[in-house]
Amino acid sequence: MNLAKYIIRRAIFATFVLLSVMTITFVLSHGLGGDPIYSWLGKAAGLHPELAAAYAAKYHLRDPVYVQYYYYLVGLSQGNLGYSPSRNFLPVVQVIGQTLPFTLQIGFFAILMTLIIGILLGVIAARYNHTPIDVAIRAVYMAGYGSPPFFVGLVLLIVLTFQFGLLPSGGAFDPNLVQPSWITGIPMIDSLLEGNFQYFASALVHVILPSTALAICFFGVVTRVLRSSMLEIMHANYIRTARAKGLDEGTIFFKHGLRHALMPIVSLSSLIVTWIITGTIFVENIFSYPGMGRYLVQALNGQDYPGILGTTIVYVLVIVSSTLVADVLYAVVDPQVRLG
């Protein structure tokens, strides 16, 4: 199978996944939960039945699920995900537009740190395997793996913020600074483009804790896989040949060993992306970071179906598209994959 065919097949599959998620989520969130009008309007719904009826009619709340789904799909085709009662009935698309950039900021730094810490410790563990250093590294990543992200986040908050006052406890930036204007939509990139380094520094300081919390939880997978693939490769014949040629250990280890040992990490990347994106939901809530995870939890608590549905679709879109990119990259680096 050639590469283009492979990419098309993966893209069709990704679309199919997205469609089924939409349907499942829609039916679930509309079919089973009771009448949401009370949590939308509060006491007003009871005091003014005509208001409740008007809202119900406007948002098609009393229609059968499939009719509601039809309206939802029509709206979606026009780029409209509905209106969010937990955010004063703002359009869901608008709220996601405000929150998604912050989630992407955390996600980017968390993935970056996961890879840096994971690869670094994996290399060290392989270099010094079966020594106390190797054992210590295993103990550290097991501890990280076993801890839920929100727990790691709280511990970091207790130690680094409340005990030592090193980093801010929450938020995404210092609100007293000049805010960057809208260029790409992602505040950290925009501030760099504008030369607003003060804002960038503040945003960077605010993103450290949440992304470190996620990196601590997830770097272990990278370390573990890299360590074992590194050990396996260092016993391969071509490494023996390189040694026989008289190359020095450092060149062999990094140039011949590490480069090949990194391959399995590429195949892991979609898994890591999925974990980190779902992990942002927790750390955003702990560090009051104004991303999509905070919005989702608000929507969950307020029976805000359009909000739940919209964020779920965007989460799945982010995850499915990054998985697609990872799979295609993997197929580019390793032609064997395309045969499967």
Added chain:
Amino acid sequence: MAQVKPKSHVSSRALGLLTKNPETILGLIVVVTFVLTAVIVTVSNLLGLQITPYDPLQQNVGVSLAAPSWAHLFGCDFLGRDVFSRVILSIPNDVLVSFCVVGVAVVVGALIGALAGFKGGLLDELLMRFTDVIFSLPVLVIAMVIAVALGPGLIHMTVAMVVIWWPPYARMARGETLRVAHQNFIEAARFAGQKTTSILFKHVLPNISITMLVYATLDVGTIILVYAGLSYLGLSVRPPQPDLGEMISSSQDYLITAPWLPIIPGLIIAIIVIGFSVLGDGMRDVLEAR
């Protein structure tokens, strides 16, 4: 080629290999303690006995936010409830949810995977594409939506997770079935005129069960982590019933005055998860050494 050996021989040798690794023994101790605690708590609850030092639901404002001491091993929460007693009472939740999810996922996955692998053709294609779709859904987000739709509760939590948990088992079962299906003893059973279902249950499934058991052991830890997340978001038990995730989220306002309140339940979760994954690692090493 893996041969079917007499069962007792395999298990006694496997047990010998397992207990050689101190890490695995540690994991085994954690897992056994965890399960035993759950059983004892459940039985005593059914009998109406209180085995915890204090009533886990009893509020006592006098000792609100008390630090850990001999009287209150893990301290007291903001309502003066004994945290140790609450931790003990929440252990059965994790055992129930994780074992149910993994159990149902193994059974459903094994059946789907074995059927797809054994029958092949269109059925295989349909079942595996369906599995692929479910497999690529983000577990936590979907479980969250299902949990919200069903409302809080342990059983609802279990259902929400089971729905999306089985695909890896189906893939594993299919792969193993394909591997086993062409071995002589299966061909022999087929020529002997046995029905597909009886071959599946008598010959194929027992052969794939060990691989699945190892994966399931590793998986329990992941389930407990996801469950803790759902519970942290307030989707599990209803207050005042305790749960480890809920204990962390409800103590978030006391990070400065009583940091042990979120730390202790978090450590318990971590110890349980690490216990299962260390045990699973040990089991996998034994399996690979075979």
